[in-house]
Amino acid sequence: MSTETDVLVLGGAGVDTIVYVPELPLPYADSYMVRPGIETRAGQTGDFVALGVSALGLRTHHLDMIGDDDAGDLVRALHRDRGIALTEVPLPGGTKRAVNLVGPDGRRLSLYDDSRSREEDRLPPATVRALAVASRHAHVSITYPCAFALPELRAAGVTVSTDLHNWDGVNVYHEPFAYEADIVFLSTTTLADTERTMHQVVERGRADVVVATAGAEGAYLLVDGELSHIPAVTPPGPVVDSNGAGDAFAAGFLFGRLTGEPPRRCALYGAVAGAHACTVPATRADSIGRGELLARVAVWEATA
Numbered sequence: 001m002s003t004e005t006d007v008l009v010l011g012g013a014g015v016d017t018i019v020y021v022p023e024l025p026l027p028y029a030d031s032y033m034v035r036p037g038i039e040t041r042a043g044q045t046g047d048f049v050a051l052g053v054s055a056l057g058l059r060t061h062h063l064d065m066i067g068d069d070d071a072g073d074l075v076r077a078l079h080r081d082r083g084i085a086l087t088e089v090p091l092p093g094g095t096k097r098a099v100n101l102v103g104p105d106g107r108r109l110s111l112y113d114d115s116r117s118r119e120e121d122r123l124p125p126a127t128v129r130a131l132a133v134a135s136r137h138a139h140v141s142i143t144y145p146c147a148f149a150l151p152e153l154r155a156a157g158v159t160v161s162t163d164l165h166n167w168d169g170v171n172v173y174h175e176p177f178a179y180e181a182d183i184v185f186l187s188t189t190t191l192a193d194t195e196r197t198m199h200q201v202v203e204r205g206r207a208d209v210v211v212a213t214a215g216a217e218g219a220y221l222l223v224d225g226e227l228s229h230i231p232a233v234t235p236p237g238p239v240v241d242s243n244g245a246g247d248a249f250a251a252g253f254l255f256g257r258l259t260g261e262p263p264r265r266c267a268l269y270g271a272v273a274g275a276h277a278c279t280v281p282a283t284r285a286d287s288i289g290r291g292e293l294l295a296r297v298a299v300w301e302a303t304a
Contacts, residue, residue: 005085005135006058006258008158010123010149012046012141013064013088014096015071016110016243018282024103036283042074043285044096045163046141048244052251052273053139054084055287058258061085063131065121065145071095078285087127093118096143102282106239117144125152132156137258139163139250140177147176154180163250166190169197179205183257185250188214198222209263211253211270213246219271223263230264233271233300237279248277248287255293272296 017040021032043051046064054060062079066072066088072095079086093116101109121144128149132138133156140146140153140162153160161183167174168190178184184207188194191212198210202222210222211230218232252273256266276288276296288296 003134003136004059005061005131006137007050007053007060007254008131008135008138009046009050009053009060009062010128010138010140010153011064011143011146012044012049013062013066013075014044014047014098014143015040015042015074016044016097016282017099019099019101020282021101021103024101024107024109026101039283040074041283041285042071042078043244044098044143045165045247046139046143047075047078048247048285048287049139049141049163049251050079050084051082051285052248052287053254054082055289056251056255056293057290058255061087061131061135063087063089063123063127064141064143065089065091065123067091067094067116069094071097087131089123089127091116091121093121100243100282102241102243106241106278108241108243108282110243121145123149125149128152129156132158137161137254139254140181142174142177150176150180159183161185161250161254163246165246168192169200178207181205181207183207183209183211183253185211185213185246185253187246188212188217188220194220195227198227211249211267213249213274215242215245219249219267221263221267228264230267230271233268233275233296235275235278236296239278241280241282242278243282244280244285245274245277249274251287252293255290268297268300269293272300
């Protein structure tokens with residue numbers, strides 16, 4: 001069956017306000033003077049994955065709930081300017097937003113506004129189904145209400161990936177995503193036992209690939225019951241912000257997967273894309289292109 005889209009991204013659209021702070025954690029004070037200036041831009045996890053796979057030449061479509069507000073206009077403009085198809089469903093509570101505090105070493109603390117979603121919010125099943133049957137793959141953000149779309153994706157026969165971010169392996173909210181996806185990404189940040197959690201995802205769900213990213217320590221890849229380590233890739237410039245590195249890793253991995261590469265090479269693509277993302281200031285939403293990615297992979301393989 002022919003498809004119109006390589007990657008359908010569900011959820012994760014929103015706006016971040018970026019504040020550079022002198023250190024993290026930030027000691028209490030009545031006020032701080034900060035530089036560079038405080039800026040607001042479109043770009044949360046789903047936006048970054050969509051930007052990433054699109055920059056790598058994959059046909060991309062993004063579906064999410066967005067408010068009729070200034071923040072929503074920023075999201076719409078980002079997709080329009082980057083040539084990414086966007087199907088938006090009205091979000092009565094307003095477009096999702098967050099404040100990111102970014103330290104001098106590129107680490108960040110995100111403060112998410114949890115007031116935008118309502119219990120009854122849903123992505124229309126007919127819309128999900130129509131977009132899914134025209135897609136090769138769906139990447140599902142863990143933002144509400146994307147879990148309710150998982151059965152429609154499964155019925156459409158599309159492969160599914162998700163990023164659990166800083167899941168602790170216990171929080172039940174993440175379980176529908178963890179156990180319904182074919183490819184699962186997560187961070188090691190809050191895991192008590194990374195290997196045990198990765199095997200848990202496979203044993204309880206349907207994943208054939210699990211990737212746990214570990215920042216400067218690289219990543220861990222679980223395929224066919226075997227756990228292997230993926231070395232970190234040296235960023236091509238100074239590390240200025242880690243925000244979006246995990247999304248870039250997922251985009252690079254999916255590019256490899258959808259172009260027929262084996263899992264370990266997919267993970268290398270992800271590592272290179274994630275390293276690039278760490279050199280991009282938080283106030284920008286830029287992704288590595290296909291030519292640059294493949295060139296850096298070639299250099300890495302020649303020197304490894």
